[in-house]
Amino acid sequence: MRLHEIALTLNDGTETTFGRFAGSAVLVVNVASKCGYTRQYDGLEALYREYRDRGLVVLGVPCNQFAGQEPGTDADIEEFCRLNFGVSFPLAAKASVLGKNQHPLYAALSRFPAGDDRGEKVAWNFEKFLVSAEGETVGRFRSSVEPDDPELRAAIEALLPEPARL
Known part of the structure; x- marks a missing residue:
């Protein structure tokens, strides 16, 4: 299955496909609110604001599979991100990135080699996958x-x- 055909539920309950991002580069990140890497929300938002007009989307995918570090509901997660980090990039509904209930998007993404000896599995929160337009x-x-x-x-x-020249 091509990535653009994979079903995706957004944080607000909207049912769509990853194809909604066709034509944009997408940085897909499994996120968590109670992780040592949670501070990366600031940097992810900065990337999104810097590059969104050139076609970058950051997609946060909340996941509670690593030490229970994303325990809230989708509404709790959205509020936390907005209030604490000013997150304006899209968030997916909470999903599994590992195991028998692994979201199909992560089943496809994690086939891409990590270039280390830790295998294909997502190793922790805030792992990032870059997807072309x-x-x-x-x-x-x-x-x-x-x-x-x-x-x-x-x-x-x-x-x-390239950015537009004035």
Whole structure:
């Protein structure tokens, strides 16, 4: 199944597909509100604001599979993100990124090699997958890679059109 065909429920209950982001580069991040990496919301929002006009979408996918660090409801999660980090990028409904109930989006994304010895599985909260406008996974960055990391920013820049010249 192509990524754009995968069903996706947004945080507000809207039923759609990943195809709603066709034509945009997408940084998909499994997020959690009570994690040591939660501070990355600031950097993710900064990336989104900097690059959204050039075609980047950040998609947060809340997940409670790592030490129960995302216990709230979808409404709780949205409020936490908005109030504490000013998050304006889209959030999906809470989903499983591992195991027998793994969301189909993560089943597809996690096939992309991480480039380390930890295998295909998502290792922790705030792992990042970069998807091209055509729906191909083109990059994977483990949790410790901050949103302002030069390698991540270069990968994003490579997918986006040049900024308009005045």
